[in-house]
Amino acid sequence: MRITYKGDYAINTILDLAVHYNKSLVTIHELARRSDMPIKFLEQVLLELKRGGFVKSKRGKVGGYFLAKHPAQIKLGDVIRFIDGPIEPIACVEKRYSGCNIIERCVLRKIWQEINLATSNVVDNVTFEDLLNQINVQKETAVYQI
Amino acid sequence: MRITYKGDYAINTILDLAVHYNKSLVTIHELARRSDMPIKFLEQVLLELKRGGFVKSKRGKVGGYFLAKHPAQIKLGDVIRFIDGPIEPIACVEKRYSGCNIIERCVLRKIWQEINLATSNVVDNVTFEDLLNQINVQKETAVYQI
DNA sequence: TGTATACTCTACTAATATGATAGACATTAT
DNA sequence: ATAATGTCTATCATATTAGTAGAGTATACA
Numbered sequence: 001m002r003i004t005y006k007g008d009y010a011i012n013t014i015l016d017l018a019v020h021y022n023k024s025l026v027t028i029h030e031l032a033r034r035s036d037m038p039i040k041f042l043e044q045v046l047l048e049l050k051r052g053g054f055v056k057s058k059r060g061k062v063g064g065y066f067l068a069k070h071p072a073q074i075k076l077g078d079v080i081r082f083i084d085g086p087i088e089p090i091a092c093v094e095k096r097y098s099g100c101n102i103i104e105r106c107v108l109r110k111i112w113q114e115i116n117l118a119t120s121n122v123v124d125n126v127t128f129e130d131l132l133n134q135i136n137v138q139k140e141t142a143v144y145q146i
Numbered sequence: 147m148r149i150t151y152k153g154d155y156a157i158n159t160i161l162d163l164a165v166h167y168n169k170s171l172v173t174i175h176e177l178a179r180r181s182d183m184p185i186k187f188l189e190q191v192l193l194e195l196k197r198g199g200f201v202k203s204k205r206g207k208v209g210g211y212f213l214a215k216h217p218a219q220i221k222l223g224d225v226i227r228f229i230d231g232p233i234e235p236i237a238c239v240e241k242r243y244s245g246c247n248i249i250e251r252c253v254l255r256k257i258w259q260e261i262n263l264a265t266s267n268v269v270d271n272v273t274f275e276d277l278l279n280q281i282n283v284q285k286e287t288a289v290y291q292i
Numbered sequence: 293t294g295t296a297t298a299c300t301c302t303a304c305t306a307a308t309a310t311g312a313t314a315g316a317c318a319t320t321a322t
Numbered sequence: 323a324t325a326a327t328g329t330c331t332a333t334c335a336t337a338t339t340a341g342t343a344g345a346g347t348a349t350a351c352a
Contacts, residue, residue: 001147001148001235001261002147002148002235002236003235003236003258004338004339004340005339005340005341006339006340008236011254012254015254027297027298027299028298028299029298038340038341038342040341040342040343041340041341041342043299043300043301044301044341046299047299047300047301050300057298057299057300058298058299058348058349059297059298059299059300059347059348059349060297060298060299060347060348060349060350061295061296061297061298061348061349061350061351062297062298062349062350062351063297063298063299063348063349063350064298064299065299076257089147089148089149089265090148090149090154107277107280107281107284108157108158108161108277110280111222111268111269111272112149114268115147115264115265115268115269118261118264118265118267118268119235119261119264119265121264122257122260122261122264123257123261126257131253131254134253134256135253138251138253150309150310150311151310151311151312152310152311173326173327173328174327174328175327184311184312184313186312186313186314187311187312187313189328189329189330190312190330192328193328193329193330203327203328203329204319204320204327204328205318205319205320205327205328205329206318206319206320206321206326206327206328207319207320207321207322207324207325207326207327208320208321208322208326208327209319209320209321209326209327209328210327210328211328
């Protein structure tokens with residue numbers, strides 16, 4: 001798995017929307033400014049995230065984007081898979097693969113599966129609520145330090 | 147990390163050479179046939195592996211390729227990094243990265259580090275001798291099954 | 293009802309990576 | 323000599339990535 005710019009933008013966008021969940025809509029302009037993303041590129045990422053059911057939008061003046069679900073309902077892995085494709089390090093361990101006839105015996109396949117499991121285990125056990133909480137902990141710590 | 151065809155070819159080639167370690171040279175032709183790789187592409191992969199110090203060669207009639215080191219001295223991760231690039235899932239957790247100024251606080255960075263560690267932990271703890279041994283175990287098992 | 297603000301949609305483009313292929317050349321055993 | 327083998331450089335087609343351009347649609351509000 002390799003996270004592309006698009007994936008990174010998508011994740012940061014959803015995290016930003018998670019921060020404002022149930023509080024306010026966020027415009028593309030704000031998102032782009034806060035995370036330093038090219039606005040026209042971000043537009044497309046947002047449309048894709050919308051098609052994926054991650055975000056919703058309100059058009060017109062005072063419009064903007066907001067999360068389609070509670071941050072706890074969105075796993076990091078969901079976003080990565082949707083935007084950047086499979087977590088698997090190689091095609092032969094992906095779900096629908098059928099090209100290799102020594103699959104049972106292949107010693108490498110076991111390694112790739114191990115990596116796949118280890119990676120999935122991380123990204124599928126982190127929700128955007130978890131990320132939010134960590135951000136809040138950091139903020140509090142910062143306050144105490146002053 | 148995503149394994150490309152080139153990476154896959156390289157790994158299978160080294161595994162093949164490991165099987166013949168200290169026994170015989172292996173020609174490009176044999177390697178290509180056994181692992182079903184385009185011979186002209188494999189040529190280039192082999193030259194790259196040679197530059198990387200993984201394999202050596204003997205030219206002319208009865209020439210061929212052989213491993214430059216003992217299979218136990220070659221980690222899977224070495225080959226992957228050399229051929230397919232960084233194990234890290236995103237640039238900001240790579241060694242020489244310096245582009246991000248919130249590195250200390252970034253909650254995502256912790257996730258990427260976790261994935262990096264989990265993945266490295268697999269590929270850096272598997273040598274080609276390990277793979278060889280597993281192949282041999284499978285062969286024995288197969289014999290018993292007959 | 294006009295207009296500013298915001299999201300929507302399609303098309304296009306430049307750069308790079310990937311997966312090859314082609315062909316001339318160099319080396320070595322016999 | 324010659325057949326078998328590795329070496330090297332160039333070229334190519336396709337896909338992916340990252341981004342840009344511009345016209346269109348919806349909405350709040352004066």
